[in-house]
Amino acid sequence: MEIPAKVLEIAEGIKTMRIRGAGRIARAAAEALKIAAENYKGPNDPGEFRKYMSRIANLVISTRPTAVSLPNAVIYVMYNLGKASGNVEELKRIVVSTAEKFIEESLNAVKKIGMIGARRIKDNAVVLTHCHSTAAASVIITAYKMGKIVKVYSTETRPFYQGRITYKHLSEHGVPVTQIPDSAVRYIMNEVDQVVVGADTIASNGAVVNKIGTSQVALVAHEARVRVFVAAETYKFSPATLIGELVPIEFRPPTEIVPQEWIDKHRNVEVLNPAFDVTPPEYIDAIITEQGVIPPQSAILVLLERFGWALEKIKQGGLGKILFEETLEE
Numbered sequence: 340m341e342i343p344a345k346v347l348e349i350a351e352g353i354k355t356m357r358i359r360g361a362g363r364i365a366r367a368a369a370e371a372l373k374i375a376a377e378n379y380k381g382p383n384d385p386g387e388f389r390k391y392m393s394r395i396a397n398l399v400i401s402t403r404p405t406a407v408s409l410p411n412a413v414i415y416v417m418y419n420l421g422k423a424s425g426n427v428e429e430l431k432r433i434v435v436s437t438a439e440k441f442i443e444e445s446l447n448a449v450k451k452i453g454m455i456g457a458r459r460i461k462d463n464a465v466v467l468t469h470c471h472s473t474a475a476a477s478v479i480i481t482a483y484k485m486g487k488i489v490k491v492y493s494t495e496t497r498p499f500y501q502g503r504i505t506y507k508h509l510s511e512h513g514v515p516v517t518q519i520p521d522s523a524v525r526y527i528m529n530e531v532d533q534v535v536v537g538a539d540t541i542a543s544n545g546a547v548v549n550k551i552g553t554s555q556v557a558l559v560a561h562e563a564r565v566r567v568f569v570a571a572e573t574y575k576f577s578p579a580t581l582i583g584e585l586v587p588i589e590f591r592p593p594t595e596i597v598p599q600e601w602i603d604k605h606r607n608v609e610v611l612n613p614a615f616d617v618t619p620p621e622y623i624d625a626i627i628t629e630q631g632v633i634p635p636q637s638a639i640l641v642l643l644e645r646f647g648w649a650l651e652k653i654k655q656g657g658l659g660k661i662l663f664e665e666t667l668e669e
């Protein structure tokens with residue numbers, strides 16, 4: 340059966356970063372699974388439906404490698420499909436309702452993070468953020484509305500300039516934002532009271548994978564004794580890291596940095612575009628989740644609570660084991 344055009348459009352949107360940011364990617368993945376189920380027109384055979392859904396799941400997961408929110412969203416839906424029995428109509432309903440539940444919980448989590456995180460922002464604070472994170476923005480906007488924030492420094496976040504999205508997002512809520520180049524972070528850090536950033540993936544040791552440059556921001560903050568907060572929903576914690584798997588770092592096309600003509604002219608120059616980096620737990624003061632604020636060292640507790648059920652399967656065969664067992668094709 341053909342993959343519905345709308346699902347292909349979402350997959351393409353994630354790949355090309357029209358849909359970007361770990362939370363949005365996760366919600367778009369759940370939406371894609373939902374649309375796929377609603378548009379299934381294959382044989383009236385539960386086995387065929389499961390195979391079809393597994394193709395969609397594989398397609399969605401393959402779009403971007405780093406943010407664990409993406410496979411976690413897919414696991415959330417597909418695991419429930421794997422456990423369910425019934426005819427095609429019943430299985431479709433399971434996919435649709437779990438996808439909707441994931442999206443709703445994800446949006447609620449962002450709001451809760453805003454409320455919980457805002458309590459940690461000092462009065463009259465100058466805050467610095469990097470990239471565009473809806474979770475970090477939720478903390479900043481809530482704290483601003485509480486009258487706590489006087490100014491936000493937002494980095495440009497080269498080469499994709501997500502800082503411009505942050506600028507627009509925060510400005511729309513009245514937050515005074517100053518854009519700075521990424522290279523000005525150390526210069527400006529003396530004026531900053533707190534750093535708030537988002538996360539794509541959090542490892543079991545509390546290391547945070549986020550937009551390239553986050554680790555430099557955290558290092559500079561550490562040097563200046565400025566606190567660093569990471570705002571992240573619990574579906575950004577990576578179950579695979581419980582058994583020591585590394586988080587893959589995405590390398591994006593060099594043309595995001597320099598035009599193709601430049602590359603053609605300078606054939607002897609290699610242009611690298613790593614999209615994410617790893618900030619060690621020592622450089623993070625706290626992680627703000629929808630369940631509360633934790634020190635990064637407690638990441639393992641969040642993982643055991645949220646994904647403890649999957650631990651045996653992960654040990655037996657890694658992440659693929661959970662995704663592919665029963666429901667998905669290898």
Ligand SMILES: O=C(COP(=O)(O)O)[C@H](O)[C@H](O)COP(=O)(O)O
Binds near residue numbers: 363469473536538
């Ligand atoms: O690194 C990025 C986005 O990278 P990209 O633009 O390459 O997707 C964001 O900080 C996190 O995804 C968290 O965002 P959110 O809090 O919105 O999930």
